[in-house]
Amino acid sequence: MIELLLRKLRARDAVSAEEEQVLRDAVARVEDHGPDSEVVREGMRQGSSRLLIEGLVARVKTLENGRRQITELHVGGDFVDLHSFLLKRLDHSIVTVTRCRIGVVPHEVLADITRRRPHLARLLWLMTLIDAAIQRQWLAVMGQLPAGAQIAHLLCELYVRLEVVGLANGHSFELPLTQEEMGEVCGLTSVHVNRSLQQLRAQGLVEWQRGRVTIPDWPRLARHAHFETDYLNLRVEPR
Amino acid sequence: MIELLLRKLRARDAVSAEEEQVLRDAVARVEDHGPDSEVVREGMRQGSSRLLIEGLVARVKTLENGRRQITELHVGGDFVDLHSFLLKRLDHSIVTVTRCRIGVVPHEVLADITRRRPHLARLLWLMTLIDAAIQRQWLAVMGQLPAGAQIAHLLCELYVRLEVVGLANGHSFELPLTQEEMGEVCGLTSVHVNRSLQQLRAQGLVEWQRGRVTIPDWPRLARHAHFETDYLNLRVEPR
DNA sequence: CGTGAGATTGAGAATTCTCAAAGGTCGTGG
């Protein structure tokens, strides 16, 4: 249930057995959502946060001109809208990409953790900080790299994040994303994503068929994407 | 000293007199920094966080190809690297743009706040969440808007943020930014910033001379930028 | 098989970049 979250946390700091139990008890219920469905609508007041147990979800911002930007992709173990605990209203929607299994954690429980479990609260805070670090990295990638490198960077990042929670085997992982959705992450047209992807394939940097990505030569792809793992904070230390 | 931070906080939730005092005592010392100097270098281990009292600072990410991206601009009252409290090492540098006055808050003090002052801790957490919301907005702006609208959006955002802490008068504020630096925020060339800015001026949307920006017609500029204040979370509620 | 979503291709247009040079502004030293 919360096994993937625990892996994510333990990649950054120790989590005691007690804390683990508090987290297990925090999940009030589990929901199933079909693909392409809206889990949280932008601007609505939230009384609970959602933990992604299985599936792929996106945070989507819609501008007034109707254009959509995916600001983050979430994989199993991610606390998708933990930030709604304090923001109360989100500035974006949460949308499923695939079928999803989602754990619901009431905000009162989170408030209680901040009162009684300072260390655990710091770890949750940390999770939101890592989300922010990912978004910062994306800002730099979008601002400074050409399309091909952006796509390569996204694939590198997803690979590493999936690896952390054990969802990648070898240098391969499931990525049930449409080229259109890929474009919404990178701020590119689906047409341009398509052509950039073809170049990556032609250079032997990426294989991507029927929803499965394979990275034949990791160091080369990472170099092409200017990818480094630092921003993911994969280091166990007392927090 | 921490007056601007208090204004920022109180724009989102009540802060008790006790909490106010805790914050005042949190600042161990104050530092002065010249313009264009590095306050925190990317990747270094941090033992304290910095509160901007006066001046303008930028968070700068440098990619391996040497290109720089400013991921956020900070004005007086911003807790510039509060996130280093839990991340320990930042994925970006903190650089002053102008001469700055900065308060230093040791991480032990922050840890103590998480133990003894859960509500205040939530407010600090909230500050990092608002930073993240700003970065999300930038992701959408960079991905979906053309250069002119990006620049307009940045000016709208800065105006509102400065207004909150009382640093804007009328529809005018100090912005001692170079067009080059502006480009590093938006992911644009200084040449392109220049030409886009000329268009904004020609349309009567912006005036910008010797470091002072004036917005003659706020609603029109906001419309042009697709700017809405929602993401800044300017709403007082219990957190 | 027929259908529909997603992938691919083509061609022309718009945006943004690069490189280089020219113009302004402002503080400093003579």
Added chain:
DNA sequence: CCACGACCTTTGAGAATTCTCAATCTCACG
């Protein structure tokens, strides 16, 4: 008070990247 230098801003011209708007192709699935 003027001249100089440093740092910005502005301009020009050509190139590269990315977008738009179809049209076509592929393939899983009913």
